[in-house]
Amino acid sequence: MEPTNESMPRRTTGWAGIVFVVLYVVGLLMLGGAAPDHADEKPFKDNPVKLTALWRAYYNDSGHRTTIVIAVFVIIAAALAFVVFGNDVRERLTSYGARTTGGLAFAGAIIFATVTAVGAIALGWIPGSKVFGDSPIPTGELNYLAPQLGFGIMLLPGGAAAALTLVSAGLGGARSRALPAWLGWTGVVIGVALFFIAAFFLPLILLVLWVLIASIVMLRRPATVATAR
Secondary structure (H helix, E strand, C coil): CCCCEEEEEECCCCHHHHHHHHHHHHHHHHHHCCCCCCCCCHHHHCCHHHHHHHHHHHHCCHHHHHHHHHHHHHHHHHHHHHHHHHHHHHHHHHHCCCHHHHHHHHHHHHHHHHHHHHHHHHHHHHHHHHHHHCCCCCCCCHHHHHHHHHHHHHHHHHHHHHHHHHHHHHHHHHHHCCCCHHHHHHHHHHHHHHHHHHHHCCHHHHHHHHHHHHHHHHHHCCEEEEEEC
């Protein structure tokens, strides 16, 4: 019997996007609160010596170190879930004929996950060294610069990679009807915003909302794929 193609409904795995949203939000909330009190106030912010001492005292608390290390693992797990979500988006777009934009969306998801994991490691570098290696807490400016490096990596290249995912998924989804047109074009707008202003952190909330809505749509609307038999 010769192979024939039959269009069959398949419910794409939107659960990965929902898992990403939950883990990413939890991880960011944990990391966002993982800073010493008064660190942004003028007496400390304008005095590197005092700020270093403040952060060193913060890291010397085992409870604070544990919170940061757990948050890092949560963020890394969220990054892995985002890769799966990106693959689900690629499969859905490909099944509707948008192979190029699907591939670009998946590439952006991989880059986003990579830099997010690297940024999280930078954030947990100092407390993690103490927890796992019993290394002494540094005495220099590295104490407060490491968190800045971590968030910088997560927000700048992370925002650009997320922009690639959302713009590609949005364009491909809207044009191929793999996603509702309003959702696709909203993804494009959010993606452009992420590329330019992700450093302000707020646009990442829009990323989370878009992924959540897209995941629900993918769960509720089966994709039509061609299967051989």
